[in-house]
Amino acid sequence: MRPLDPASATGRVRVRPFSEGDVTDFLAYQGLPAVRRFQPGEAMTAPRAAAFVVEQAQQGATERGVWHGRAVELVAERRVIGDVGIWIPAERNDPAVGDLGFQFDPRYQGRGYALEALRAFIPTVVHDFALDRVTASCRDDNGPSWRLMERLGMRLHHSADEERVYTLDPDDLRSP
Ligand SMILES: CC(C)(COP(=O)(O)OP(=O)(O)OC[C@H]1O[C@@H](n2cnc3c(N)ncnc32)[C@H](O)[C@@H]1OP(=O)(O)O)[C@@H](O)C(=O)NCCC(=O)NCCS
DSSP, X not given: OOOOOOBXXXXXXXXXXXXXXXXXXHHHHHTSXXXXXXXXXXXXXXXXXXXXXXXXHHSOTTOSSXXXXXXXXXXXXXXXXXXXXXXXXXXXXXXXXXXXXXXEOGGGOSSSHHHHHHHHHHHHHHHHTTOSEEEEEEETTOHHHHHHHHHHTOXXXXXXXXXXXXXXXXXXXXOO
């Protein structure tokens, strides 16, 4: 199956594979503690950011048991302002599920870029990995994250221990 090319509806952002030249833009936000405030793990160091970008740039488009990250480029500025990605389990289960993640540069949040990027990204991974369902989770106090999931049309599956888990059946993906 040929991978789909994720084009955003308005063309403000482009979702594309990482390239090795993205390290500086990527580190500019992944190195900020604010970006990891609601997530496990530390802000990235320069070597870790470089290793992640190179690994993603070299990864096979249909590999399983790995994280498939994509750079989100702001077309007007030709810079990477965030990334989206999905965890594809090693084995294909029934239903086939992928788990979504996203993080954006705080300087470019609050403008709908993450929403636009995910609306472009989700149909491509659903197609490329023949997914039946997409999940995503976040902490209860991460309002920007769960509001984004709800804007996408995701449904609250359950909430426990201050964590919310959302699911999306591909037909429910909300368009602008
Ligand atoms: C989660 C995250 C990606 C959300 O980013 P975001 O920019 O708020 O998300 P959106 O693209 O949906 O933008 C929505 C905001 O832009 C505003 N907006 C402005 N112009 C808009 C437009 N043209 N279209 C849509 N929304 C627009 C909306 O009103 C909304 O603001 P509000 O939440 O104050 O109501 C971001 O907060 C982030 O990267 N956080 C750190 C990492 C993280 O926690 N990731 C999730 C881990 S589970």
